[in-house]
Amino acid sequence: MLDGFINWLGATQASLIIQKVFWIIPTVQIAHILAISVVLASMAMFDLRLLRLAGRRHSIAYFSRRFMPWLWGALIVLALSGSILIVGEPKRALGNVAFEAKMCMLAAAIAVTLVFQAILKRDLRLGGSDLAPSHFAAAKIVGLVSLALWVSIAVAGRLIAYAG
Amino acid sequence: MLDHFLHWLESTAPAIAISESTWLFPGIESVHVLAITLVVGSITMVDLRLLDVNLRDRPVGELIDEILPWTWTSFAVAVCTGALLFSSNATHYWGTVPFRLKMLLLVLAGVNMTVFHATTLRSVEVWGRQPQTPRAAKISGGVSLSLWIGVIALGRWIGFV
Numbered sequence: 214m215l216d217g218f219i220n221w222l223g224a225t226q227a228s229l230i231i232q233k234v235f236w237i238i239p240t241v242q243i244a245h246i247l248a249i250s251v252v253l254a255s256m257a258m259f260d261l262r263l264l265r266l267a268g269r270r271h272s273i274a275y276f277s278r279r280f281m282p283w284l285w286g287a288l289i290v291l292a293l294s295g296s297i298l299i300v301g302e303p304k305r306a307l308g309n310v311a312f313e314a315k316m317c318m319l320a321a322a323i324a325v326t327l328v329f330q331a332i333l334k335r336d337l338r339l340g341g342s343d344l345a346p347s348h349f350a351a352a353k354i355v356g357l358v359s360l361a362l363w364v365s366i367a368v369a370g371r372l373i374a375y376a377g
Numbered sequence: 378m379l380d381h382f383l384h385w386l387e388s389t390a391p392a393i394a395i396s397e398s399t400w401l402f403p404g405i406e407s408v409h410v411l412a413i414t415l416v417v418g419s420i421t422m423v424d425l426r427l428l429d430v431n432l433r434d435r436p437v438g439e440l441i442d443e444i445l446p447w448t449w450t451s452f453a454v455a456v457c458t459g460a461l462l463f464s465s466n467a468t469h470y471w472g473t474v475p476f477r478l479k480m481l482l483l484v485l486a487g488v489n490m491t492v493f494h495a496t497t498l499r500s501v502e503v504w505g506r507q508p509q510t511p512r513a514a515k516i517s518g519g520v521s522l523s524l525w526i527g528v529i530a531l532g533r534w535i536g537f538v
Binding site for chain 2: 239242247250252253254255257258261267364367368371372374375
């Protein structure tokens with residue numbers, strides 16, 4: 214079934230244009246890498262704050278306000294540029310082990326982030342000025358898991374070029 | 378002389394190991410890309426502050442002290458992994474246009490940073506606490522951002538040559 218979809222996608226007009234115009238894929242890849250650098254740097258800052266390794270004089274709520282908009286903005290750019298790359302080279306990504314691992318880890322990273330943001334928002338709504346101290350230990354685990362996931366996502370992305 | 382050096386580099390043990398192994402190159406390349414994204418992402422934060430776009434409520438000096446150690450650490454990783462990748466096929470890379478251009482942009486980024494540190498940043502205590510930044514800081518930030526975007530683009534281009 215996947216093979217059928219890959220063949221259909223590769224034969225669409227959009228895919229043919231992307232394949233034919235030589236500069237589209239390199240250019241879109243560059244935009245994709247730049248957006249990844251925004252995600253990684255933002256999430257590294259945020260996760261290091263959760264791990265209490267950076268920016269300790271500022272609250273977690275402050276870091277969240279600062280960096281979350283960059284994460285969501287860059288993720289939109291990544292989804293768009295990533296889609297163009299898949300349409301242009303469906304065989305390269307779909308069915309590729311590294312790509313599948315990347316998508317699973319991406320889903321996990323987004324889920325972890327959404328859950329953590331929901332907890333932070335609830336703590337703020339309940340009158341706190343920051344994440345409740347009872348959640349600090351859990352926040353460290355979130356920071357570690359999130360950082361490991363985002364790093365692995367970027368690595369898996371590069372490995373798509375080599376895996377089958 | 379340069380040719381001798383490049384050939385010698387290709388004959389070193391790590392270079393041979395990388396070019397003969399299936400997974401060493403992709404593995405090192407992944408770390409290289411990771412390190413570069415962290416370099417560029419973190420520098421972008423500082424550049425956008427210098428351009429008066431982002432983090433306007435944060436003193437510039439404080440931001441630089443906080444972010445640059447991470448940038449330098451990532452940069453060191455990028456240089457080491459980049460050198461290993463280069464050694465595996467040194468004569469080829471040296472002969473390509475994007476590799477040479479990338480090295481040129483890296484040098485220019487270094488010059489831009491040195492000039493900024495030696496001039497504008499010296500008076501950061503005077504201007505760094507206001508949201509608005511002086512024109513010299515905006516120029517440094519804009520030049521830096523453009524050069525690093527160029528470095529990423531050329532790096533990707535090397536892989537297509």
